[in-house]
Amino acid sequence: EALARALDALPKVDLHCHLEGTMQPATVVELAHKNGVALPTDDPAELYSYSSLDEFLTVFWLVQSTLVDRDDWARLAHEAVTASARHGVVHQECFFTPTRHLASGQRLAGIVAGLDEGLSAAETETGTTCRLVVDMDRAFGPEAGRQLVEELVDLRSAGSPGAERVIGVGMDSTELGVDSTTYAPAYDVARAAGLRRTGHQGENATARQVAKCLDALGLERVDHGVPVLDSAVLTARMVDERIPITVCPTSNVVIARCFDRLEDHVLPRMRAAGLLATVNTDDPALSDLDLGREYAAVAEAFGWGWNQMVEIALDGIEASWLDDSEKADLR
Ligand code: HPA
Ligand code: ZN
DSSP states (O other), rough: HHHHHHHHHHHHEEEEEEEEGGGHHHHHHHHHHHTOOOOOOOOOHHOOOOHHHHHHHHHHHHHHOOOOOOHHHHHHHHHHHHHHHHTEEEEEEEETTTTHHHHTTOHHHHHHHHHHHHHHHHHHHHOOEEEEEEEEEGGGGGHHHHHHHHHHHHHHTTTTTTGGGGGEEEEESSOOTTHHHHHHHHHHHHHHTOEEEOOEESSSOOOHHHHHHHHHHHOOSSETTTTTTGHHHHHHHHHTTTOOEEEHHHHHTSSSSSSSSGGOHHHHHHHHHOOOOEEOOSTTTTTOOHHHHHHHHHHHHHHHOHHHHHHHHHHHHEEEEEEEEHHHHOO
């Protein structure tokens, strides 16, 4: 329909997208064969099936395990940006979560150089820009997280190829049984090095835990933030400080299952409360999504028209970590 087509073409930013979650099933199968990784099935419909965040993470980890050498990372990054650019994405700040690969012997320098190679080629082809945010995997604990951030800081100061493209740090993966404030030492290292700071909070965590993370970790953005409205104090603070929430509405329905239907999502209440709540994809290939379709789904679910969706796109630009002149160029 006309609005959906217009929203697909609308220039948009994606601030919450995991590179590994952009991998098309055919690419997973190809890389698995190339790298000798056993898959439970070659059927994409079966490969990408899960019914909770922790089940999803098992699939995500399987996808990650097919990424072995520098060329694999370059291919992943190139395919991610050329795919998003086809749906109106003009700038993205993408996560990658290398803890698992580092634990199995890959080097961060090679991963980052590979990603940079693929991203540079895709940027030239499409005009879409992409910066990287390295995520700590909470399944590996805060000490592994701190080491990852230290290694990134070292690569940046050594001028390692592509390291300057990684502008921030975050954390993802499970929240169950995790006290995310224990990642404070890692975030302290990031802050001291001038890196930006975000974190997944609130797929399976409470508003109180989100608030504690803002204080303990110095988060500048919150990824997901589903329970924020449960606390009037936290909501008022995030409104006043314009701390962005990178909301992923469809993901919250199909991955973490915070809501039964998109129509039940708190996004309209977040925006009505004055929160800087933006719309993002999370894991587009693993949830059969792109940002154009996500904007159309949100518009349809909440009865929003063109003007409201343009407001969301503009809020995405504000919430990005571009500098003021880069933001002005996108508006
Ligand atoms: N939540 C937590 N970890 C993740 C996600 C997510 O939505 N996607 C990829 N890793
Ligand atoms: Zn995510």
